[in-house]
Amino acid sequence: MDFYNLVLRRQSVRKYTNKKVARDLILKCIESARLAPSASNSQPWHFIVVDEEPYLSEVAQATITAALPINKFALQAPCIVVIVVEKPKLITRLAGFIKQRDFPWIDLGIAAEHFCLQATELGLGTCMIGWFNEKKVKKIIKIPPNKRVGLLITVGYPPDDYKLREKIRKPLNAIISFNKY
Numbered sequence: 001m002d003f004y005n006l007v008l009r010r011q012s013v014r015k016y017t018n019k020k021v022a023r024d025l026i027l028k029c030i031e032s033a034r035l036a037p038s039a040s041n042s043q044p045w046h047f048i049v050v051d052e053e054p055y056l057s058e059v060a061q062a063t064i065t066a067a068l069p070i071n072k073f074a075l076q077a078p079c080i081v082v083i084v085v086e087k088p089k090l091i092t093r094l095a096g097f098i099k100q101r102d103f104p105w106i107d108l109g110i111a112a113e114h115f116c117l118q119a120t121e122l123g124l125g126t127c128m129i130g131w132f133n134e135k136k137v138k139k140i141i142k143i144p145p146n147k148r149v150g151l152l153i154t155v156g157y158p159p160d161d162y163k164l165r166e167k168i169r170k171p172l173n174a175i176i177s178f179n180k181y
């Protein structure tokens, strides 16, 4: 699959069959995430593969809040990958402080997309989840209280009839300019 096609095929999948995802496929996705670039090559991430009960159901439940129950689909996912933000190198921390940039969170987003693109190429469906109860997730899977959870990614097989949606995006001319803002 050429790169542009892969980008078109990657979409947020919010319906999964109950087929388990083999761990070697998840490892391949994490391998692609591992190779992602990061500020000063700090690689400030840790991936927790949640694919066993009771952790899986409990983490899925922690993405559903009464105020905004948007993530009910997470309960169907046979695997949820939790990405923890790790401390970057001292040089990155200094640079981030001086320039007021949160490099680790930028890095994490890039790695997450590497993960999702690789998963798409393997025929898997993913959805990044940024709306979750962080405190609960940390408690369930024993993440130290001083760490932050950056993102969750649900992973599974979309049903055969799951349609590839047209991308809803701003047009190119609305997001681009040459030489000046």
Ligand SMILES: Cc1cc2nc3c(=O)[nH]c(=O)nc-3n(C[C@H](O)[C@H](O)[C@H](O)COP(=O)(O)O)c2cc1C
Residues within 6 Å of the ligand: 010, 011, 012, 013, 014, 070, 071, 127, 128, 129, 130, 131, 132, 151, 167
């Ligand atoms: C940082 C981030 C957080 C997101 N959080 C959620 C979420 O909590 N629940 C959800 O259903 N989708 C979530 N999404 C998916 C977006 O809604 C989705 O990427 C966007 O609407 C574009 O659709 P597409 O992924 O199908 O191309 C998140 C995406 C990103 C990048």
